[in-house]
Amino acid sequence: MNEFLFIVVPYVCLTTFVVGHVWRYRYDKFGWTTRSSQLYESRLLRIGSPLFHFGMLGVVGGHVIGLLVPQSWTNAVGISEHTYHVVAVAGGLLAGVAALVGMVILIYRRRTVGPVFSATTRMDKVMYAFLAIVITLGMWNTIAGSIMTIGGEYNYREGVSVWYRSFLAFQPDASLMAQAPLGFQLHALFAFGLFALWPFTRLVHVFSAPVGYLTRPYIVYRTRDEQLGSHRPRRGWDRISP
Amino acid sequence: MRVMAQMAMVMNLDKCIGCHTCSVTCKQAWxxxxxxxxxxFNNVETRPGLGYPRTYEDQxxxxGGWELNKRGRLVLKGGGRFKKLFTIFSNPKLPSIGxxxxxxxxxxxxxxxxxAQEHTPVARPKSLISxxxxxxxWSANWDDDLGGSTATAHRDPMLKKIADKVKFEFEQTFMFYLPRICEHCLNPSCAASCPSGAxxxxxxxxxxxxxxxxxRGWRMCVSGCPYKKIYFNHKTGKAEKCTFCFPRIEVGLxxxxxxxxxGRLRYIGLMLYDADKxxxxxxxxxxxxxYEAQREVFLDPFDPDVMREAEKxxxxxxxxxxxxxSPIYALINTYKVALPLHPEYRTMPMVWYIPPLSxxxxxxxxxxxxAEDKGNLFAAIDALRIPIEYLAELFxxxxxxxxxxxxxKLxxxxxxxxxxxxxxDPNGAIPAAVGMSEEEMYDMYRLLAIAKYDERYVIPAAHAEQAHSLEELATECSVSAYGGGQQDLFGEGSGAPTPIAVENFQMLQERQTADTLASPADKDKRVNLLNWDGKGSPAGLFPPKKTDS
Structure with a gap:
């Protein structure tokens, strides 16, 4: 059972995530958008959206550090277990609360503002449910596990993080995850569920974060020649440049 | 000198009767x-008025647009690259649907x-949003023909600038129409604002x-365009704008x-300009x-140097x-009667206007x-400061x-x-008073008053040698070869998009109405009559002869 939950399911989800994105990018570039609803309502969005997104950036950054950087590395540079713990919990709490409050505002907005609600697809609703569960469980793990230490102290950097790295290295060790508290197990499982849904939802916009804007020239020029009409020239029929 | 060509438009506002035909046909098409x-994409505003969207000119x-910073450098008025990315989660300057x-x-x-009931039933308005x-x-031209303008026109950003002199009273008012499309600027701030580079x-x-x-629907272009001529499609989540009807322009229409x-008030033609300037x-x-600076950017197409550089x-x-x-070149540079709309936005707009004398x-x-006496008209132009100043705020x-x-001149x-x-007898003193020769004045009259279709629209088609491919007549290879055979690999609809051509619509229709799920079994043997030049009888034109009967 543990092998199924913490090896098979994650790999299936991860595969769906990767293959799904490739498929979506190839076949549905037109649908690749944030599907903004700001035109309908902007007062609540003005508060909720930046709160949620900046919070999420912090949360993702925290996960990258917590999951991918081994404890031995931070020990080696002289960061004590206690210091790391305090910084991680404080940062995680701040980012997590911002994301959670932002999400509550956004979901409230989506439900109560008529035009926004009628522009919500079924996929959006499923995605929101998963997202809410994952974020809530994550906050629970931070507060109950790390601050209130309900159910005993648990150092995820010796359990979940090691499992996650073994998982990425294709040598998964399910037993590490099986020993983790239920909150962590559920958080991981729902997160993988969210990854599996990811390519089929509006979440794809994460991968078009426009960092290239910082370096490209302001005005983009493009020639019509590369594509005559609506189809590309076939291989071997390229036009001769003058 | 880096010569580039620009398709441009001039509208003669004196001829606009505000019928909105342009808006309606554009909407039907696009x-x-x-x-x-x-x-x-095309709307007609009554000026003075708030415009569409409301008060869009209040930068x-x-x-929207560009401005000079303290060091005299050109920067986006809405903030630079970092500010754009920082505010990407909630665009602070996006007009609401209202x-x-x-x-x-x-x-x-x-x-x-x-x-059956006592009172006639009423069709109630239903929102297409909720x-x-x-x-x-409110609507796109709520204040058409100054309707309700006594209540709203004081909010016109252009009127505000000269407001201390204006009493908006019906007896003293003036009015004209302003049709607007995308300006297809030389220095487009929408493109500069787009984080995705789309x-x-x-x-x-x-x-x-x-x-x-x-x-990707970040909506920064909507804020960046000072003319608010980029729109957010709220169903697809993508930005859309006037395309200058490029599929028509490419074939010379x-x-x-x-x-x-x-009113036949629009002129279309090419302008050559120096991209380095x-x-x-x-x-x-x-x-x-x-205004003068932008005219300096345009190049004289008769200048041999320019012609050589252009060919290079x-x-x-x-x-x-x-x-x-190009009629555009004549109106902008030869007769100098066309003016740009809001040059102060610094986007170098390319749809210009001949201000109305009416x-x-x-x-x-x-x-x-x-009203056709030179002395009276000239005196009136000098005396009627309010309409003139208003036009100056626009152009x-x-x-x-x-x-x-x-x-x-007009x-x-x-x-x-x-x-x-x-x-x-024509009076040569009249053209001379505005610095023109009699011949020039007559030519200008011809261009403004009686220019025929091919004089108003001088549109070179995309290159003749490419026209065949552009029209996608699909005679150089069989239709099924489009998409490089991938269709067999991943199933129907995969691979490159099918070109838009008459045959494909027909094939699609045939397939959709056919009894069989796939295309008919003998499709290889059929002949496309649309491409048949009438000579000979290609195989498949007639049903196969029954040889063994």
């Missing part, structure tokens, strides 16, 4: 889809479904387009709005200098000739004086000099031509 209900509020208007339809079925009953309170300017003809596959213009011109320090830059000979015959003529006529960043000069043309039409 934005009659869900998600674009509120979008008008202190909307922060600023445009909430689109609606009517509950027509009530009219036929209602049971689907609920709504009260119609908005591009075509090298060949300067048309500004949105790549629908690259747009004018845009839909021009083609259907009742654009940024320097846009960074001209004095707002009043921007890959501009075909027929395009250079089209630039020489507000002046109307006033003279009302006084009972001769020259408030500098009345160029507007004065244009209106006097007035002089009226007087000069009256003598000719009345069979009197």
């Amino acid at each position: 934005t009659n889809r869900t998600g674009t209900e509120y979008i008008w 202190e509020k909307w922060k 600023e445009y208007y909430e689109p609606w339809t009517y509950d027509y079925s009530t009219l036929t479904d209602a049971p 689907g609920k009953d709504m009260k119609i309170e 908005i591009y300017k075509r090298v060949e003809d300067g048309i500004v387009l949105v790549d629908q596959d690259k747009c 004018p845009t839909v709005c021009s083609e259907t213009c009742v 654009v940024l320097a011109a846009a960074a001209t320090e004095d707002d009043h200098g921007l 830059a890959g501009i075909a000979r027929d395009w250079i000739e089209a630039a020489q015959r 507000p002046v003529v109307d006033v003279v006529q009302e006084t009972g004086e001769d 020259t960043a408030g500098d009345v000099g160029p507007v004065d000069a244009v209106l006097k 007035a002089a043309m009226r007087c000069y031509m009256r003598d000719i039409n009345m069979g009197r």
